[in-house]
Amino acid sequence: MTALRPLSGRSRSLRCSSEKMEGTGSWDVLEWTKLDSASWSGSYSNLDCLLESERIIFEACGVILINTDEAGTLLLSNFRILFLSEGTRKLIPLGTIPFVAIEKFNKLALKVQSNKYHNNENAPTRLLQVTGKDMRIVVYGFRPGTKQRRSVVDALLRCNKPERVWDLYAFTCGPSKFGNTNPKERLLNEYFRLLGKSSQRASMNMIKDGTFTLSNDLWRITNLNSNYDLCQSYPFALMVPKSISDEELIQTSTFRARCRLPVISWCHPGSGAVIARSSQPLVGLMMNMRSTSDEKLVTSFCTQLAGHKGARRKLYIVDARPRKNALANGAKGGGSESSSNYLQSEIVFLGIDNIHAMRESFSRLRDYLDMHGTTSSDGTSSFLRHGGWTWGGGNLSSMSASVSLLGDSGWLSHIQSILAGVAWIAARVAMESASVLVHCSDGWDRTTQLVSLACLLLDPYYRTFSGFQALVEKDWLAFGHPFSDRVGMPNVSESGNFELPIQSSSARSFPSSPVRQSPGSAAAQSSSSSYGLNNYSPIFLQWLDCVSQLMRMYPSAFEYSPTFLVDFTDCLLSGRFGNFLCNSEKERQQCGISETCGCLWAYLADLRSSGGTSHVHCNPFYDPSRYDGPLLPPAAALAPTLWPQFHLRWACPVEPNATETEDQCRAMTAKYSEMKKVTHPA
Template sequence: MAALRPPRSVSSRDSSDGSERLDGAGSWDALEWTKIEPVTRSVSHVNSEFLLEAERVIEEGHGVVLVNRDEAGTLFVTNFRLLFLSDGTRNIVPLGTIPLATIEKFNKMVVKNQSAPCQIDRSPTRRLLHIIGKDMRIIVFGFRPRTKQRRVIFDALLRCAKPARIWDRYAFTCGPSKFSKPNSKVRLLNEYFRLLGKDSYCASVSMVEEGSFTLSNDLWRISNTNSNYTVCSSYPFALIVPKSISDEEVIQASTFRARCRILVVSWCHPGIGAVLARSAQPLVGLMMNMRSNADEKLVASLCTQLVDRKGSRRKLYIADARPRKNALANGAMGGGSESSSNYFHSEIVFFRIDNIHAMRESFARLRDYLDTHGATSSDGMSSFLVSPAVLALLRS
């Protein structure tokens, strides 16, 4: 981890640009902001070796500085990503290259050197583009003053990151890949065969079409109950369920789970019977008194062996990711959580993970911490350093 960078102070908003204005000096200010003549050669021809299949350049900016690394280069907006090429090595800089779908948000900022109190402020402003990624990255690009390159790049990002039509996205414009890939259903069946210890079997498209994939071992079996996605539209066409449970019981148990997301096996040990399974919340209702014999039988069937190798009786742990109060509150909408008294030799464990809004805020704090203390941070210009609490401390 790198040492904490000197904090910055924040002034009022820049009315001419409509973005935040930050005061402070960074190490990248020492770079030469020399005038760079426009490149007259075809961009797509010069950099074709860096472009993917059907990827095309929309806009470009020259003499752009990747502030995180104090590195100058050329910034391209393509129909797939934001691509940064180093002027020194002419290679792609991974830190400054990010797919458009990975960008959470971006905005323009203005920064200038901090002047002495008695001096007239004549320092040129630095025009920045602030990129926040869904992959924990915070990337900052600096543009030459008195040019329109930042505006051009920003407008191109607006058009390409959020196209008006879904068909304009790269995934659709590039068409089918020239590389052959196995059918997704075939890949799923091969994984199921591996989990069941049936590695000698190899799935095929004909096996999927004929429905001849319902193999089993001593504990588990592959069910084709959801082959037409009629039981649960958000589950795959094939499911691993306990061998002792019939397809009729699977269908009956699905009505007791939210969105019919029945209890299915995600991982199992072919020998000792250890298993991981997942499902949606049970529909126990406001009084938490609704029950389903089929669901309880299905859950109990996960304990295929009641005694482990040490001779101890096995217990079934039902992990609920929510806080207990949230689970109880969901009872008002018909949901809720299991009761250990209704499920054979089980224990309910609440992980106390809060709702999506709290998780999003927690993720943002973690990202800001990494940006502040990381070796490749965005020069300390994270929301952590410009938070009101930190600014009050700096001014005191």
């Protein structure tokens, strides 16, 4: 491999890190020569920014970060692109991005609109645009005639899209000090909490023996899926009505898409109301197929109301899709329920669009922010652009047109639709003591968003650090949101034949159906295996955006801060940890994720331990005594805004920090603590 490095002192190219390239200065002062890779491969081994097991595999010097007009060195490691400032030799965050966080990259010709490169024959005409899954669009400029860009593109083609899941950096670095405890134990402990059995603690022996089947008066935990034979995308343990037998659960699974039968996600400790989840029923083209076992299971969520003898609670069946989409699914055997078949039920459609609409909306929002931010991938500021798109010095109509583009992206409208649906669900449970069954088509995208957000509103435990982890691990990870497909990473089915034996507490046989594929059928249950953009969609990012909106509405109700959400998102998108690899709990067990990869939760907890309650992840305004019950936001409060800490950090980096008030509060708290030590020494 060949790298390019300037011979002369770096201080001559940029006299200070803030000096801008004007005219031909920045490029003309660089002298170039080829340097054999063997002579530089170890020169960055002592960089303090390198992670454990991270090593540099390529170097390109004198590269320009077009967005901010900075010269520096572009490095490729086995984990990410790194961009070091020419003047300070520090990492530039905008130009540093993990491979897994790259959505796409492509070569461009010079299109910058400013005059800094005018009549400069040495201008960086070889451009490489990198589009990130975290809202950034970065452009690197390479000097012509150096073949640097070609080498970088070749390296990215090898590193950006690994063919096998165990080629990811998470497997290279191993568990390290951020080892993972067994997520199955944590799921059972959360079930025990919901059942009012918190004194019980899960263990691996309990899981191995299948002796975790605890119950209360209404609900029980079943080990029917401990071998993933009932539903491959569901967790090994399921919480179901106590009145329903395992045999009835097996029959019900054949009536639901991908065998994702209705099960309980959360139950109210006082009223007995539940939030349940499933996939769509297989009612057929004529919408007339029925299942008595499914009807019995769903009706069992309508338990008797406490204090009302003989009265049963109401059940709302919430279909997250637009009604027309649900009807269209009938052509493929799916559809929606009929309220006449389910006792005490009402069918409600929320009209939330599918993953493809969300992907396009996210892309339009990213383009809008890049175009109208203070920095842009074309090298200019929105304040300096000419014509109708100018903000600074522009006319009112041009500003209005720019704002309308934000609306055209549809992102905030989608956020509002989700929040409105969630607020409605939470109100039904909290105010009517009604039970709610939520589903979409497959039951792992929109369903997961709605169920987990409703839990967040109803249960203050989920607004703590430990509760947030329990919520994500239960509703997103255990219940099979296809993270590999949605985030755009390789999954198990594309990694070759790789099957580890799965321990089962008992052997069961499941009936086959000539009409519907059996519960154990991989074809019936597995998510799409395409490692392409068609299955990529920022569903989990959208959920985190919704969480940030709730945190804005209730700034004292959450133990964690907006900064925690952003750092959590970055860790997820980086592919550095194993928690969010694969598409299901079963696949993560097959790959031995918890034994071989680092744990995101342990890493974040380690960060917090260094700063205590004054750490940036901790919300200084948290007041649990004030918000010890459900949060029921009124409709008027659900108008969303851009998530500034995430959406604006790349496009508007010089704007006032959205967490500045929190930082000031932490500083005041620390100062007060020091004063107390002085005035009241121990």
